Every structure is written in structure tokens, then in C-alpha cells.
């Protein structure tokens with residue numbers, strides 16, 4: 284994304300309900316890109332006061348410690364971002380049920396949690412944007428997948444798009460594709476970091492300094508991603524250009540294939556999607572007797 288792009292300022296108050304790693308990544312990106320003013324962002328969590336104070340000092344956002352004040356803020360905030368862990372979501376969303384009004388927009392970043400389950404926990408057909416961002420939103424290089432419920436107004440849709448386009452790319456998909464998308468881009472940074480950890484460890488074992496390994500690995504990953512982006516060539520074609528017949532790269536790739544690298548990555552992505560579905564299924568409301 285280019286710094287000179289015209290930015291739209293979101294002037295509605297945004298409340299982050301959950302103030303962990305993912306909430307911070309998006310908040311930091313939004314403020315750095317000047318898409319939302321710090322005073323228009325509130326953050327709250329369950330109990331970690333020190334964490335909220337740190338966030339307030341770092342970003343100038345508003346934070347809320349007091350339980351009554353938290354509820355009051357949630358009641359009036361036009362945009363609420365659900366940013367707690369899946370296992371924490373049910374209790375947190377149920378607290379919103381009695382206080383929300385029709386015109387409030389819920390943006391969920393929670394893996395696996397469906398729009399239907401959120402609406403069922405709320406007991407009303409609320410406007411819900413289900414998103415799957417990633418932590419690279421911190422530096423404006425996020426990749427967010429999203430799906431919107433039919434209740435969103437045109438203005439609410441624009442708010443969601445503006446928010447996530449400000450911190451990277453946005454891919455709108457059918458909701459049932461969000462789990463596989465999580466397997467690629469939501470969790471994907473972790474796979475790349477793991478690969479980088481292994482490359483650095485190999486370099487250190489081979490006698491390079493940690494600093495040298497870090498610089499070489501970063502530049503290699505950065506360069507490879509940019510090559511795919513800038514040349515438009517398929518990764519397989521670019522790989523072929525590195526791989527001299529019977530050369531050193533081929534020997535390395537054969538070693539990776541001994542561990543069934545390609546299929547292992549595919550299995551990992553699919554397992555991630557499956558795990559997201561499992562976490563979402565664990566949150567499905569069992570209808571009460573009266574609802575039958």
C-alpha cells in the first residue's frame with residue numbers, strides 16, 4: 284500500500300472488546316495510517332489493567348477499566364470489534380445481548396465463530412462483519428478476509444472496508460470459505476516465521492552469526508514475496524529459476540520432499556481450517572426448550 288493514497292477518516296467511535304495481540308495489531312495500523320483518530324478508539328479487556336494502561340500510553344487510545352463504564356461504552360459505541368479468544372467469546376457476547384441497539388455494527392475477528400452463532404448469542408439479527416485479519420496489519424501489510432451479514436447498511440459496509448483496507452488488503456469471500464482462508468492468511472504468518480526460525484538456526488549451526496542469519500533470512504523472505512508480486516510469475520516458475528539441474532538447491536528441495544514438504548503444508552492449512560471450524564462449533568448455542 285502506498286503512503287500517498289488518499290485516506291478516508293473513520294469518524295465513528297470504535298470500541299475494541301478485547302485488547303490482545305490482534306486488537307493491538309489493527310489499532311496500531313489504523314493510527315499509524317491516520318484512518319482513525321486515537322481519541323475515537325476505545326479498548327477494554329476482562330481484567331488486565333496493566334495491559335490497558337500500556338496501550339493507552341503507546342497509542343493515546345481511550346481505555347476502560349470500570350465494569351459499568353465498559354457496559355455504558357458498549358451500549359453507545361456505533362462499532363464494536365470482538366477481539367477475544369473463541370473460548371472467551373460466548374460469555375462476552377452474551378453480555379452485549381441486552382444492551383445493543385439495531386444500528387450498532389459488530390465486527391468479529393474471532394476464528395471459527397460464524398455470523399449465525401454471533402446473532403444467535405445476541406438473540407437478534409444484528410449487523411455482523413466476520414473478519415479474519417492477520418498480525419501484519421500492524422505495519423499496514425495485513426491480509427484480511429471477510430464476509431458481511433445482510434443486515435449491514437451501505438455505510439457500515441464502507442466502515443469495515445475502510446478499516447481493513449487501511450491496514451492491508453481485503454478479500455471478501457463467502458462465509459464458508461473463511462476457515463480455509465484462516466489456514467492461509469490468518470495463521471500463515473506463523474508458518475513463515477517458523478520457516479525463518481529454522482533457516483536462522485541452520486545458519487547459526489553452520490557458523491554464521493545470529494545477526495547475519497537474521498538479515499539474510501529477512502531479506503530472502505522479503506525478496507521472494509516481492510518477486511512473486513512484482514514479476515507476476517508463478518512461485519513454481521520462480522523456484523525453477525533458482526534450481527540448477529543437479530545443483531545445490533535441488534539437493535535441498537529433495538531433502539524437504541523427504542519430509543513431504545508440499546503435502547505437509549497443505550495438511551497444515553487444512554488442519555488449521557478444521558480447527559477453526561471446531562472452535563466455532565464449540566460455541567454454537569443449544570436452543571432452549573421454548574424455542575423448539
Ligand SMILES: NC(=O)C1=CN([C@@H]2O[C@H](COP(=O)(O)OP(=O)(O)OC[C@H]3O[C@@H](n4cnc5c(N)ncnc54)[C@H](OP(=O)(O)O)[C@@H]3O)[C@@H](O)[C@H]2O)C=CC1
Pocket residue numbers: 300301302303304305306327328329330331366367368369371374375392393394415416417418469470
Ligand atoms: N493473533 C492472531 O494472529 C489472530 C487472531 N485472531 C483472532 O483474534 C482473537 C483474539 O486473539 P488474540 O488477540 O491473539 O488473543 P489475546 O489472548 O492476545 O487477547 C484476548 C483479549 O480478549 C480479552 N477478553 C477475554 N474475555 C473478555 C471479556 N469477557 N470481555 C472483554 N475482554 C475479554 C482479554 O482480556 P484479559 O487479558 O484481561 O483476559 C484479552 O485482552 C481470537 O479470537 C483469534 O481467533 C484472528 C486473526 C489473527
Ligand SMILES: O=C(O)[C@@H]1CCC=N1
Pocket residue numbers: 394465469470
Ligand atoms: O491461532 C488462532 O487460533 C488464531 C487464528 C488465526 C491466527 N490466530
